[in-house]
Amino acid sequence: MLRASSEAIGVDADLGATIGNDVSEVGVPAGAELIALTEAAVCGEAVDDARAAVVAAVGGDGAGLAVATIAAFSGLVRVADGIGIPVDDGLAASSASIRRDLDLDSFGGAANTDLDGVGGPDGFDFADSR
Amino acid sequence: MSVHVTTSASVREALDRSHERLARSGVWWDAEQVTAVARRADAAFAQRAVPPWTRELPGETSNLDDVALAVVDRIATNAGTIDRAWASAQIAALGDAPYVELVGIVAVAVMLRMYAEAAGETPSAIGDPVVDAGQPTRQRPDGPIDIGAYVHVAGHLPMVNVVRALSLVPAANETFLGLVAALYAGDKFTELVWDASPLTRPQVELVASRVAAMNDCFY
Numbered sequence: 001m002l003r004a005s006s007e008a009i010g011v012d013a014d015l016g017a018t019i020g021n022d023v024s025e026v027g028v029p030a031g032a033e034l035i036a037l038t039e040a041a042v043c044g045e046a047v048d049d050a051r052a053a054v055v056a057a058v059g060g061d062g063a064g065l066a067v068a069t070i071a072a073f074s075g076l077v078r079v080a081d082g083i084g085i086p087v088d089d090g091l092a093a094s095s096a097s098i099r100r101d102l103d104l105d106s107f108g109g110a111a112n113t114d115l116d117g118v119g120g121p122d123g124f125d126f127a128d129s130r
Numbered sequence: 131m132s133v134h135v136t137t138s139a140s141v142r143e144a145l146d147r148s149h150e151r152l153a154r155s156g157v158w159w160d161a162e163q164v165t166a167v168a169r170r171a172d173a174a175f176a177q178r179a180v181p182p183w184t185r186e187l188p189g190e191t192s193n194l195d196d197v198a199l200a201v202v203d204r205i206a207t208n209a210g211t212i213d214r215a216w217a218s219a220q221i222a223a224l225g226d227a228p229y230v231e232l233v234g235i236v237a238v239a240v241m242l243r244m245y246a247e248a249a250g251e252t253p254s255a256i257g258d259p260v261v262d263a264g265q266p267t268r269q270r271p272d273g274p275i276d277i278g279a280y281v282h283v284a285g286h287l288p289m290v291n292v293v294r295a296l297s298l299v300p301a302a303n304e305t306f307l308g309l310v311a312a313l314y315a316g317d318k319f320t321e322l323v324w325d326a327s328p329l330t331r332p333q334v335e336l337v338a339s340r341v342a343a344m345n346d347c348f349y
Contacts, residue, residue: 001322001331002338008322013336026336030333031333031336034333034337035337035340037248037337038337038344039340039344041247042340042341042344043178044176044178045179047247047248047250048132048250051135052132055135058329058333059328060134060136061138064136064141065327065328065329065334066135066329066337067135068141068245068313069313069334070244070245070341072309072313072314074241074341074345075240075244076237076310076314077210077341077347077349078205078209078240079292079295079296080292080295081205081209081345081349082205082212082217082233083281084217084278084279085292086291087291087348088291107210107347107348108210108211108213108346108348109348110348111213111214112278112279112348113348
């Protein structure tokens with residue numbers, strides 16, 4: 001979604017920033033501040049300074065949405081990994097180059113997905129549900 | 131002086147509603163157990179920055195057995211390392227639907243704690259169980275299907291897998307997704323350009339992707 005939404009508004013986002021690479025030129029406005037807040041929050045570190053920097057960069061409403069997103073995905077990742085859901089059909093194939101570039105296939109949860117992009121055991125086809 | 135963020139009315143309402151759910155009976159776990167799970171998850175997640183053996187966690191005297199406590203701790207603090215062998219062993223001991231409900235309760239408790247911490251708010255304590263909130267119905271949905279996950283999911287939900295991940299316990303799925311929708315994207319998930327938003331979609335997705343990567347979440 002980061003790649004697709006960035007392309008939609010003509011932003012050249014550096015996806016490497018999502019795995020901890022240099023964020024100084026992430027390409028997303030206030031990206032460095034948003035990443036700093038995210039990392040502090042996920043690690044359980046003090047977030048006051050990082051949050052203040054985000055508020056200064058994007059305002060209180062923007063910071064509120066950033067915090068809400070951190071919270072939402074802290075739950076989503078636990079459900080995804082706890083249940084062991086595979087990546088949705090079609091996405092496995094279309095994300096192959098990103099996964100390779102970011103070494104995402106080394107994550108343990110990769111074992112739950114047929115990385116060749118073949119349908120799941122029930123033959124579910126994500127494209128048919130849209 | 132701590133700088134706080136702006137919390138919208140809809141987000142506050144969703145947070146409060148989710149807090150209330152953690153004091154009520156689930157489909158497979160009663161109100162006391164749901165509350166015990168939420169308190170344990172909240173405490174474990176709050177202490178995620180310190181080594182596991184130094185954490186002070188509630189629950190050793192609650193009505194949760196060691197398997198349930200282990201599931202709660204693992205989901206709350208180290209879900210990215212879960213594999214099929216470990217999950218299958220816990221599911222064999224607990225049952226598939228009770229396991230699913232545990233995952234949902236923990237996820238909600240973690241979201242509530244994370245929001246408070248990141249927003250600069252004092253996290254609300256998990257409330258006492260509501261004693262007259264009914265008993266677990268232990269009802270299963272019809273026609274669960276195998277999508278290759280550790281458990282089956284409801285077959286009538288042709289959606290992205292994370293949206294139906296907890297659907298073996300529909301009430302847990304509803305509570306979880308209700309909070310997620312209030313916090314992220316809502317009805318704008320398919321829109322790549324968010325015009326009336328305080329953050330652009332790429333800004334939001336940058337945050338989302340970093341959270342996922344830091345948790346080693348492949349999905």
